[in-house]
Amino acid sequence: MSRKSRNSLDTIEYIGPRPQKPQAKRPNFLGGWVVLLIAAGAVYFFGKPFLPLLQAQNTAPNSERADVLIAALQPSARAGDRLAAAALQRTRFEVSYEDAYYAIDYPNGDIPSDKGRAEDLIVRSYRALGVDLQQRVHEDMKGHFAEYPQIFGRKSADPNIDHRLTPNLQRFFRRCGAELLVTNEDGEEVPSRNGEDYLTGDVVTWRLAGGRPHIGIVVPGPGEHRDSPWVVHNMGAGPVWENCLLDFKITGHYRYEGDEAIDLSALLGDS
Structure with missing residues (x-):
């Protein structure tokens, strides 16, 4: 092979497009937002059923x-x-439900502190204000026994049990002028079923299933429910704080602060 032919192979000519430098990719911000929106939507969709539970936990009644x-x-x-x-x-106390008859001291007598029923919660709460419903109800019943419901066929007042019966407390509050009524569509005077008519410290009575009478005290609700009328009552599980004012048939609404119209001083001297 000649020199000329060998030299002709030394240089190779490239025919084609000019090579380009690779360009940096621009960030796809739109794609990132789409991913975030999809993730947020998934969290909301799957978490929505749990929102009421979380909200309830944030406003649930507790000791704090x-x-x-x-x-x-x-x-x-x-x-x-x-x-x-x-x-x-009272909701801080462990109380087992007890509706048995007890022979107790008079006045300011009480059954064992770890036992009680709905009425005992009312009596114990009033005693914190210096109002002894045991004495006040009993003294009024001694002078006006016929004005009270004739429960259990008894013929006279009994300081052991008079104040521990809702019908007796209802009659006492009514006789003291503490009953609050509204006029319904039929022109009848009845207890209100409008929560706005109930103030903190009002006493409310209900009729439960089977006609059982019940009683509680209106209190504010917890947290963001502070402007709503909740109640403290004992339906069998001890004193509890619940949003159940309108859950049962209301039979009585009373605002009794101890300054009753009845002249009990005259009754105290009766034998």
Whole structure:
């Protein structure tokens, strides 16, 4: 092979497009937002059923929220606020339901503190205000026994049990001028079923299934429900703080602060 032919192979000519430098890719911000929106939508869709549960936990009644309300209500000049604070304090106690008859001291007598029924919660709450319903109900019944429901066929007042029966408390509050009624569409005077008519410290009575009478005290709700009328009552599980004012048939609404119209001083001298 000649020199010329060998040199002709030394240089190779490239025919084609000119090579380009690779360009950096621009960030796809739109794609990132789409991913975030999809993720947020998935969280909302799958988490939505749990939102009511989380909200309920954030506003559920507990000892800390009760303490906040008690601290706010106790210094009030209004007796109803102080009564509500006393009722909320009762929720701190472990009380087994007990409706048996007990022979107790008089006045200021009480059954064992770890036992009680709905009426005992009312009596104990009022005693925190210096109002002894045991004595007040009994003394009024001694002088006006015929004005009270004739329960169990008894013929005279009994300081062991008179104040521990809802119908007797209802009649006592009514005789004291503490009953609150509204006029319904039929022109009848009945207890209101409008929660706005109930103030802190009001006493409310219900008729439960089977005609069983029940009684509780109106208190503020916990947290963001503070402006709503909740109740403290004992339906069998001890004193509880619940949003159940309108859950049952209301049979009585009373605002009794101890300054009753009845002249009990005259009755106290009766034998």
